[in-house]
Amino acid sequence: MKPLVEPASELTSDERRRYARQLLLPAIGEEGQLRLKAARVLLVGAGGLGSPALLYLAAAGVGTIGVIDDDVVDETNLHRQVVHGTADVGRPKVDSAADAVARANPLITVIKHNERLCPGNAEHLFAAYDLVVDGSDNFTTRYLVNDACVLTGRPWVWGAVLRFEGQVAVFWPGHGPVYRDLFPEPPAPGTVPSCNEAGVLGAVCAAIGAAMATETVKLITGAGRSLLGRVLIHDALAMTWCTLHLSQDPQREPVTTIAALPEIDAAQLARELQDGEIALVDVREPTEHAQHAIPGAQLIPLTKVLADPGRFDHSVRLVLHCAGGTRSAEALRAVLAAGHPDAVHLQGGIAAWDRLN
Known part of the structure; x- marks a missing residue:
């Protein structure tokens, strides 16, 4: 080469x-x-x-x-x-x-x-x-x-x-x-x-x-x-x-664009929390949540979300978050696949929240 x-x-x-x-x-x-x-x-x-x-x-x-x-x-x-x-x-x-x-x-x-x-x-x-x-x-x-x-x-x-x-x-x-x-x-x-x-x-x-x-x-x-x-x-x-x-798959769909997951930034999350009309879920581990958490966040670790992604109330807007956005993205994919009509995750995770606050 x-x-x-x-x-x-x-x-x-x-x-x-x-x-x-x-x-x-x-x-x-x-x-x-x-x-x-x-x-x-x-x-x-x-x-x-x-x-x-x-x-x-x-x-x-x-x-x-x-x-x-x-x-x-x-x-x-x-x-x-x-x-x-x-x-x-x-x-x-x-x-x-x-x-x-x-x-x-x-x-x-x-x-x-x-x-x-x-x-x-x-x-x-x-x-x-x-x-x-x-x-x-x-x-x-x-x-x-x-x-x-x-x-x-x-x-x-x-x-x-x-x-x-x-x-x-x-x-x-x-x-x-x-x-x-x-x-x-x-x-x-x-x-x-x-x-x-x-x-x-x-x-x-x-x-x-x-x-x-x-x-x-x-x-x-x-x-x-x-x-x-x-x-x-x-x-x-x-x-x-x-x-x-490994060989190329001739049937593989060509990549023409990058699909984006629906997300929310820290500033918008702060505004929505004030309105009190969302369910904020922390998908980190219990030890992480105990050390530092966003006020109002409910702890449901990623493993539990993935085990039952349809557990969330579909009538309430759902915001998932983790440390930096990786685990919440995985959780979001599962929740969307389970049919939730209004779910997003926090861009940049709790690190972005901390920078704002």
């Missing part, structure tokens, strides 16, 4: 010293290092997969790395999200991640996007980068990344983890299969647990994140054979790696 990025003009003496061992690699060399320097990579999510991918991409010399994440660091993140430390709890993840890159390699430019990836910003953001690395942990974002990459023509490196297992693949519209060829439709609500529900070993995130970083470097420099058209599967308990071949 041809290199994705044209090379920069030159390496500085500091860059030559820092990347000396990488420059020795015949598949990279000086030209490959110049391509890495010129590359612009967007990382979706600074979590379990984004953390190792970010550190290795920065260490490898990727010149500009954008990080989009609207979440804040929680203590439960720390066992696997290694760009964050105890002192970062409560900070925006993009700030903590940028600081970690600065410590690892001050020659790298980090662009912080402290916002949630959504249909309204995805295409514009993706068009500003050469490729996308998706470290998200939910199906809503993965399908959004797929569709935005298809519409912008950008390749993307995807990874996923759960418990002791992980998967990695490369998708590139026009050059090979995409995510919707692997998973044409999202799974039925409640059938696939999240890491919040089922757990994950931090070292599995490291293994998958490192593989994602490797695939990114290969795409940028043209080194080796990419995972385009293949899915790499890791079983940490058996300590095995296997590869499945």
Whole structure:
């Protein structure tokens, strides 16, 4: 495969010293290092997969790395999200991640996007980068990344983890299969647990994140054979790696637009709460709700919503919210599928509410 990025003009003496061992690699060399320097990579999510991918991409010399994440660091993140430390709890993840890159390699430019990836910003953001690395942990974002990459023509490196297992693949519209060829439709609500529900070993995130970083470097420099058209599967308990071949589905519906879920911003929610004519439901976990909640919000964790999405009164406007908008989007899909006529979710979650208040 041809290199994705044209090379920069030159390496500085500091860059030559820092990347000396990488420059020795015949598949990279000086030209490959110049391509890495010129590359612009967007990382979706600074979590379990984004953390190792970010550190290795920065260490490898990727010149500009954008990080989009609207979440804040929680203590439960720390066992696997290694760009964050105890002192970062409560900070925006993009700030903590940028600081970690600065410590690892001050020659790298980090662009912080402290916002949630959504249909309204995805295409514009993706068009500003050469490729996308998706470290998200939910199906809503993965399908959004797929569709935005298809519409912008950008390749993307995807990874996923759960418990002791992980998967990695490369998708590139026009050059090979995409995510919707692997998973044409999202799974039925409640059938696939999240890491919040089922757990994950931090070292599995490291293994998958490192593989994602490797695939990114290969795409940028043209080194080796990419995972385009293949899915790499890791079983940490058996300590095995296997590869499945993936083909394009000729019957797959073309992506022509990005479908948006109905949502409400924090300011509008504040006005509607004053009117007292809505049901506000917090789909986070009980521990999160106990620590901090929007006044008037009823706690119904995501698992319970997914188990019975038709439980809500259809005569009352329903507003779902979580920490940043990811879990509430999943809940909203299930509620709408169950026939609720007037349900939305809070754009940006409780983090957006806090910024307003």
